[in-house]
Amino acid sequence: MRKILSMAVAIASGLGLAGAGLPAAQAAEKLKAAWVYVGPVGDFGWSYQHDQGRKAVEKALGDKVETTFVENVAEGPDAERVIEQLARAGNKLIFTTSFGFMEPTLKVAKRHPNVMFEHATGFKRAKNVSTYNAKFHEGRYIIGQIAAKMSKTGTIGYIASFPIPEVIAGINAMMLGAQSVNPDMKIKIVWVNSWFDPAKESDAAKALIDQGADVIAQHTDSPAAMQAAEGRDVVAFGQSSDMIKFGPDSQLTAIVDDWSPYYIERTQAVLDGTWTSSDVWGGIKDGEVVMAPYTNMPDDVKKMAETTQAAIVAGTLHPFKGPISKQDGTLVVKEGEALADKDILSMNWYVKGIDDKVPGQ
């Protein structure tokens, strides 16, 4: 279904660009940039934030760029066709914004050496393929600390999407943050096996609350869990967007993705002819991860969160600082060291204290 839809959109946007009716010379000066989204731009989460970044590019660079996007692109072979069509439609810079677009992006990039590609959250690069990501785990460490302070039952409820390294690292970071405040914190994890299914995310939140979790965190894209938490008078953390409107009495903070600075910088680089393949992993310090205002919590908790945030920005606190042990007790990071970036990006194990198994292992 989505296949046909996204194809139609890709063709339509291609036609739209071709038939813009601009004089040839003027049209040639404009840089065509395209974005590929895994969800709908109206998800108010992951894809929505990427699209905010695209709009920021349009705003900042004005008539020097012409942007287009394709939403709801399924991860896998379908993505390859969409990206291929965008490349053929004359886009010179293409952002593919989901982990599952990694292989398709590389395949298409090989066939279009003159087109620059930017793949979000992946780890494979090429001469014309950059990768970029944000250190969401920095934010998750902070919310772990807040959760441990705010919880009365000592149980975090975590709504997870798919068992990929980024999501697992997020769970671990939150747990490490929580343990730094209360070593006995428990976490209940529910996988919904979807990035976006509001009703299911809401059901998952309610199930977790029914089972005694009184702080809800999510790694899915809709505000449904926040709304469910608000309805049950339980506190929660927003994801991707500031979800305070959905949980005025529930949201403690939200880990907000802000892609605008990166998108503007990279698009400008293409315009200047200075673009080279790179790997950027920005965090709170770089403004890519933004913590929404700390609300609905006592002043001392707020102060603690701000102190932790400042330490992360200053580089004195690493969320994956040692000692860290796996569930079976093996020491992964020694005291005084921190986990290497590549180990965070390929994480497939839980830290000690999580009473569950990584799905499929």
Add this chain to the structure above:
Amino acid sequence: MLDAAIIGAVLASVVAAATTLLLASLGELVAERAGTLNLGVEGMMIVGAAVGYATAYGSGSLLLGTVAAVLAGMALSLVFAGLAIWLATNQVASGLATTILGLGLAGLIGAGFVGTQLDGAPQLHIAGLTELPVVGKALFGQDAFVYVSFLLLAAVAYTLARTRIGLVLRAVGENHAAAHALGHPVRGIRTLAVMFGGACAGLAGAHLSLAYTPFWASDMTAGRGWIALALVVFSAWRPLWLLAGAYLFGAVSILQLHVQGFGLGIPSQFLSALPYLATIIALVVISALKHGRGAPASLGVPFVPDR
């Protein structure tokens, strides 16, 4: 680890989850019993969700929003009816087109409402009954959509089985040539059946955007229209089995979340697939036992009167 409070909460969630599916599939069942296969359920649902939300948000009235959702579902079903019934186009293709159109339209209608929310439909509260342990919340603490879904189910089951209108509708679905020869307006009846399907799908969409998760987000139906379609087939086109199928699907999809929460270590991918597996197995077994009556004989076949 299981106490009365959790079981009660699970039951209440199951009822809510099943209601969306029951509403959408009930309408499709009627359309299919009249011989039209409308694959546009997902599209009609999402348009219902978008229009319902937009209207409720604008007017401040959930009732008005619900009515608008029903009308929107009906309006989109007329697009399908015009193509598949009156122009006798391929029903599968027309239905798919309806869904694609619906998803696009809904995104457009809802674009201005992203990031807003409503107070959802109120839940029933009867002093003494709603507080009953285990079943209180599930039976006496739901929103109006749940009770309407039961009324609709009873009305559809009764009408199909016991009334003249039901008999004619089934005749049109089983053998449209014979029904035509008897003087029944085949295409008119099918159009009404499809419109009923559209109304129910719109209502199911409103249940999502006005009660279940009272906000608008594109694609918030997330494939429930397709599940509703499958339920109709597996129920062997019988309303009561449809009820069983919708509740079984709802039950397993809620239970698997709880099983995960208990951390039993069963792979979540398997648990996520479980609602589909359980529903398919159960309904296949039921229809096999009943050495089933199959699909309505004229299902999916366009009807063109000889002159």
